[in-house]
Amino acid sequence: MNPPPRIVCVGAHIESEIVLRGLIEAEVNIVAVVTLPAGYSQGISDYCDLHELCYRHGLSVLDTGDINGEPTTEAIRATAPDYLFVAGWNRLFRPPTLAIPRCFVVGSHPSPLPEGRGRAPIPWTILLNKTESAATLFRMTANADEGPILLQSKFDIPPGSVAFDVYQRAAVALRDSFVTLYRQLQAGAVPEQPQIASEASYYAKRTPLDGRLDFTHAAEELDRVVRAVAYPYPGAYTYYNGAVVRFWATDLLASTPNYAAAPGQILEVVEGRCLVMTGDRPLWITHLTSDDPLLDPATLRAGARFGYRIEDSIHSLSRALSQLSARVTELEGQSFNAEA
Numbered sequence: 001m002n003p004p005p006r007i008v009c010v011g012a013h014i015e016s017e018i019v020l021r022g023l024i025e026a027e028v029n030i031v032a033v034v035t036l037p038a039g040y041s042q043g044i045s046d047y048c049d050l051h052e053l054c055y056r057h058g059l060s061v062l063d064t065g066d067i068n069g070e071p072t073t074e075a076i077r078a079t080a081p082d083y084l085f086v087a088g089w090n091r092l093f094r095p096p097t098l099a100i101p102r103c104f105v106v107g108s109h110p111s112p113l114p115e116g117r118g119r120a121p122i123p124w125t126i127l128l129n130k131t132e133s134a135a136t137l138f139r140m141t142a143n144a145d146e147g148p149i150l151l152q153s154k155f156d157i158p159p160g161s162v163a164f165d166v167y168q169r170a171a172v173a174l175r176d177s178f179v180t181l182y183r184q185l186q187a188g189a190v191p192e193q194p195q196i197a198s199e200a201s202y203y204a205k206r207t208p209l210d211g212r213l214d215f216t217h218a219a220e221e222l223d224r225v226v227r228a229v230a231y232p233y234p235g236a237y238t239y240y241n242g243a244v245v246r247f248w249a250t251d252l253l254a255s256t257p258n259y260a261a262a263p264g265q266i267l268e269v270v271e272g273r274c275l276v277m278t279g280d281r282p283l284w285i286t287h288l289t290s291d292d293p294l295l296d297p298a299t300l301r302a303g304a305r306f307g308y309r310i311e312d313s314i315h316s317l318s319r320a321l322s323q324l325s326a327r328v329t330e331l332e333g334q335s336f337n338a339e340a
Contacts, residue, residue: 013088110170135173243292
């Protein structure tokens with residue numbers, strides 16, 4: 001009988017922990033785990049510290065902030081891996097890194113490749129109102145998400161799912177897929193399916209600023225934005241009295257009174273819930289927080305408005321700048337007279 005394949009796992013996200021736990025439970029021959037140093041999240045919203053899990057199960061840990069750096073590649077090479085299993089890493093692997101394992105590097109992506117290559121697949125899945133997605137394992141190449149497909153597992157997305165709902169479904173599908181793939185690798189039979197480039201679609205990068213809410217848009221669209229960037233992502237946001245307010249959940253299906261109001265206007269505040277006008281109808285906001293410790297969301301009042309009134313804000317800034325400029329001129333004149 002052939003010895004079990006030697007696996008090096010790479011990851012530092014919540015999905016990485018879910019996959020790693022599944023591989024440990026399945027008694028996969030993990031010879032090392034490559035992850036970020038503890039606390040070194042690089043701004044990753046779904047960062048997860050894997051060290052305690054690894055130490056508890058006696059797994060060797062290789063910390064790195066640069067997967068392609070020579071110290072890291074040499075450390076991985078020293079483990080003599082047959083495969084690298086990558087589940088949750090935010091940097092591309094360069095050719096020298098891809099060449100380390102005896103066989104190849106297995107990449108993962110929570111979309112039905114070749115559809116949805118690229119960044120932020122979970123938020124885009126919700127924003128595009130998908131009812132189904134997939135977890136895909138593929139032979140990694142130097143180009144993002146382009147290698148031959150090794151295994152693809154579809155999963156449903158129930159209506160109204162928030163980001164973490166979809167995230168968990170994708171992570172569980174990835175976990176089960178990695179375990180299945182490992183069994184296939186043990187048996188020596190792994191079918192590959194080349195991706196058809198003409199069928200590829202791409203998801204663009206998203207940043208926290210893409211979560212800003214425009215209340216002139218329809219309630220259904222705002223609901224999707226809130227659900228798409230909820231935990232573990234930074235959250236949808238707007239402004240209230242100059243402070244940043246984050247929206248984490250809405251109730252699109254709740255009945256609402258028939259209001260005539262301006263977009264962004266707060267209509268009712270009831271037991272922590274807030275009814276706000278959108279571009280087509282009122283929408284209940286059921287969970288909101290503020291980045292400003294001095295602003296208590298419980299103090300929101302009906303009649304006030306979220307967001308900025310741009311022309312009014314520009315007018316106020318213009319007046320303030322004019323007053324400041326006049327004051328500077330006055331002070332400069334006083335200084336000149338004093339020197340004279």
